[in-house]
Amino acid sequence: MSLKKITIQRERIPNTDEYPFSIPSIRSFQEMEIINNVTFFVGENGSGKSTLLEAIAEKCGFNTAGGGRNNYYNLHASESELGYYITLSWLPKITNGFFLRAESFYHFATHLEEIDDDTGFTNYGGRSLHHQSHGESFLALFLNRFKGRGIYLLDEPEAALSPQRQLAFLRILHDLASKDESQFIIATHSPILLGYPNATIYNFDEGEISEVQYEMTNHYQIMKGFLNRRDQYLKELFLEEDD
Numbered sequence: 001m002s003l004k005k006i007t008i009q010r011e012r013i014p015n016t017d018e019y020p021f022s023i024p025s026i027r028s029f030q031e032m033e034i035i036n037n038v039t040f041f042v043g044e045n046g047s048g049k050s051t052l053l054e055a056i057a058e059k060c061g062f063n064t065a066g067g068g069r070n071n072y073y074n075l076h077a078s079e080s081e082l083g084y085y086i087t088l089s090w091l092p093k094i095t096n097g098f099f100l101r102a103e104s105f106y107h108f109a110t111h112l113e114e115i116d117d118d119t120g121f122t123n124y125g126g127r128s129l130h131h132q133s134h135g136e137s138f139l140a141l142f143l144n145r146f147k148g149r150g151i152y153l154l155d156e157p158e159a160a161l162s163p164q165r166q167l168a169f170l171r172i173l174h175d176l177a178s179k180d181e182s183q184f185i186i187a188t189h190s191p192i193l194l195g196y197p198n199a200t201i202y203n204f205d206e207g208e209i210s211e212v213q214y215e216m217t218n219h220y221q222i223m224k225g226f227l228n229r230r231d232q233y234l235k236e237l238f239l240e241e242d243d
């Protein structure tokens with residue numbers, strides 16, 4: 001494991017009322033220990049997970065629109081507004097890795113058409129990502145591009161994956177992370193992915209970033225409650241809407 005800690009340099013922050021410091025979890029952020037090869041960011045929509053992940057990606061030297069160090073292409077290639085304020089502590093420093101943004105993956109695939117056509121997409125399962133389904137192309141990326149010592153930052157990788165493929169992803173994650181060469185930080189809403197054993201889960205809700213146990217996440221509790229008592233859940237949900 002290489003990335004050990006993420007720290008914010010609070011003395012640099014000019015105005016805490018503006019984005020990204022308008023986000024409660026980011027405003028109160030001091031430091032985050034990275035204690036496992038697999039770390040999850042969980043929390044409500046808009047709680048700041050992508051903001052922090054993007055800042056980490058920028059500090060790793062990855063394209064903030066998605067990709068690795070050598071993937072330069074223009075897609076609102078905005079600088080992370082948080083990146084300037086955070087410091088990453090490494091031992092040892094690594095430069096290999098990838099930042100996956102589900103939302104801009106199509107553009108990444110187009111970028112590969114331009115640079116990787118001649119090499120036969122060897123890092124992506126031998127087929128253009130545009131010629132694979134969304135979920136297939138994600139898995140091709142995980143299976144072929146993720147290898148060796150590296151840091152992999154994934155923003156909602158479940159976006160394209162069926163439950164069965166999410167399980168397949170857990171297997172890939174296990175194979176890569178258990179060799180102690182690969183490190184993952186994953187922002188997710190998936191109760192399946194969050195179930196990866198012995199991961200650290202950081203919750204971005206309630207105005208701070210704090211460690212949480214799997215079974216205590218809203219995602220686990222809502223999904224479990226819904227599956228166990230679907231009729232009751234729906235009855236209460238629709239009752240509230242009618243009020």
Ligand SMILES: Nc1ncnc2c1ncn2[C@@H]1O[C@H](COP(=O)(O)OP(=O)(O)OP(=O)(O)O)[C@@H](O)[C@H]1O
Binds near residue numbers: 023049051
């Ligand atoms: N460039 C920006 N300028 C201003 N506000 C922004 C910017 N990017 C994001 N925000 C706001 O910051 C908040 C946190 O956004 P962020 O994308 O980090 O949330 P998230 O936890 O990843 O959410 P989700 O689960 O929906 O992906 C949101 O309210 C969002 O509207």
